[in-house]
Amino acid sequence: MTAPIMRRFAALIFLILFSAAPSYAVEIKEVVSPKGIKAWLVQDDFVPLISMRFSFKGGSTQDPNGKEGLANLMTGLFDEGAGDLDSETFQEKLDDVGAEMGFNADDDDVTGSIRMLAEKRDQAVDLLTLAVNKPRFDQAPIDRIRQQIVAGIKSSERDPNTIAGRKFAEVLYGDHPYGRRSEGTEASLNSITHDDLATFHKRNFARDNLIVAVVGSISPEELSPLLDKVFGDLPEKAELETISEAKLAFGQTTRVDYALPQTSISMVYPGVRRQDADFFPAYIMNHILGGGTFSSRIYNEVREKRGLAYSAGSNLVTRDHMAALMVNTATRADRANETLQILKTEIAKMAKDGPTEDELVEAKKYLVGSYAVNNLDSSSAVASTLIGLQDENLGRDYIDKRAELINAVTLDQVKAAAKKLLETDPAILIVGSPQS
Structure with a gap:
């Protein structure tokens, strides 16, 4: 050496x-x-x-x-x-x-x-x-x-x-x-x-x-x-091309037939901007629906109750010119249609009725308690978090007030967010064997 x-x-x-x-x-x-x-x-x-x-x-x-x-x-x-x-x-x-x-x-x-x-x-x-x-x-x-x-x-x-x-x-x-x-x-x-x-x-x-x-x-x-x-010696102003807002093609199903032992399923719904007033209601709703790794409805229905997939969940995705809620899982080819129907059923339930009060309480506890572990556990993680806070214009006091913002969310607000985002006919991607 x-x-x-x-x-x-x-x-x-x-x-x-x-x-x-x-x-x-x-x-x-x-x-x-x-x-x-x-x-x-x-x-x-x-x-x-x-x-x-x-x-x-x-x-x-x-x-x-x-x-x-x-x-x-x-x-x-x-x-x-x-x-x-x-x-x-x-x-x-x-x-x-x-x-x-x-x-x-x-x-x-x-x-x-x-x-x-x-x-x-x-x-x-x-x-x-x-x-x-x-x-x-x-x-x-x-x-x-x-x-x-x-x-x-x-x-x-x-x-x-x-x-x-x-x-x-x-x-x-x-x-x-x-x-x-x-x-x-x-x-x-x-x-x-x-x-x-x-x-x-x-x-x-x-x-x-x-x-x-x-x-x-x-x-x-x-x-x-x-x-x-x-x-300090960089140009004062950037010369960036203006990028328009992305218009997502909801309501379409895309199939890719491939001889695979598992079939992957992705579903895309409208999302919410970080600066929107209903961000935290949508954030909590997504955690209950599919964002909580071992506690979400989708995980429980697809993995725990039926063993149809190793993992299943959802997440909110935000970019400068789009926002979406994405649902993902992978299952056996011969169980793909069953799995897709379960996902649709659980999403429809959330859109119609929203979460329960108990689910809301547990979600708040987790989202407040896990923030430091996931975002502030190393110098690099803290630096990344600071970049994200600045990018979203959230202010230097955000970390201190985040728990208060989450705890202030009501059940009615979460139900409204679920209805707003999940009643749209999603874009769907299916990748796997033709038999699926």
């Missing part, structure tokens, strides 16, 4: 051991740099570790037509050379400081993160600054990362669930950007040039569409100049 790899391994072990240290109290401070860069900070000096996450609005929906996969390809290249450091040199320096850096693109955002040792903060921030501001997009890394993505695309072309998901997305979203392949196609990826990447980076990485969260051993006074160093 070479010396750089050994240093990297030792640093990773340190990060793994200490990044999971629980955060028992969350005091969120807003830090504003001299250049106006805002960040939410949770200072925690218990472990000498710093986690930073940031997000730029504008993900794969910003890929130009014919250049699908551009945002995704770009995120694989930020640590492949920046400034005057080529790919190998950049990676060696990242190893030397024991930092973890990563970037990712989803439909609506390009996100980045870095975890670093507090004592190596300045060196790690120097590398992050280069990656954010001066990615090289050299041809050799472009070709290598593109080849990896294309290999993954070719491999997935034989996966029935991937095939079905693509077909369902085309039906559900139509010609909206959400219906495109965020990873691109072989043809679209091969058309992407260095200039395409540089232009996308320049148009999307700006100060007005930036969200930053930091957790760890750093004070507001120390963080402020670092924010300017990393983000």
Whole structure:
């Protein structure tokens, strides 16, 4: 094992051991740099570790037509050379400081993160600054990362669930950007040039569409100049294309016949926006219907009572330009129709009558009590939560008032939410053997 790899391994072990240290109290401070860069900070000096996450609005929906996969390809290249450091040199320096850096693109955002040792903060921030501001997009890394993505695309072309998901997305979203392949196609990826990447980076990485969260051993006074160093020289305003609201194609059934031992069933209903007044009633209703892993109606009817599936449930999905409630399960091919009818029956019951008072009480207890475990149990989890709160404009006091908001929801409000969302004829996807 070479010396750089050994240093990297030792640093990773340190990060793994200490990044999971629980955060028992969350005091969120807003830090504003001299250049106006805002960040939410949770200072925690218990472990000498710093986690930073940031997000730029504008993900794969910003890929130009014919250049699908551009945002995704770009995120694989930020640590492949920046400034005057080529790919190998950049990676060696990242190893030397024991930092973890990563970037990712989803439909609506390009996100980045870095975890670093507090004592190596300045060196790690120097590398992050280069990656954010001066990615090289050299041809050799472009070709290598593109080849990896294309290999993954070719491999997935034989996966029935991937095939079905693509077909369902085309039906559900139509010609909206959400219906495109965020990873691109072989043809679209091969058309992407260095200039395409540089232009996308320049148009999307700006100060007005930036969200930053930091957790760890750093004070507001120390963080402020670092924010300017990393983000202060970015363009003031992003140049994003306007994306319309997605109109989901409810009432359609999509079948993908494939010789599989199990048949997968997905159902899509209207959802609710995070800022909507009826979000928490819908959130509680979904937990009772299918969101509670072992306690929901769908799980009990499909798994516990009949043993038709290993798992069955529902979840609320929110993106910048759509909201939906999705129900999913998988069962034996010869029991698929039975399972689908059970799902429809339980959903119809919830739409007609809503939950019981006892179900409401138990759901509130769980949703209040599980929040810290699911969202605040490590520095990285806290940083991710802070990004989400900022993205949804929920305010720094949200964590403190969340329990009160949940407990204030009435049974009538939950019943109204169930009726509003679940009386729509859903979009359905069935993947499996023709006999199902």
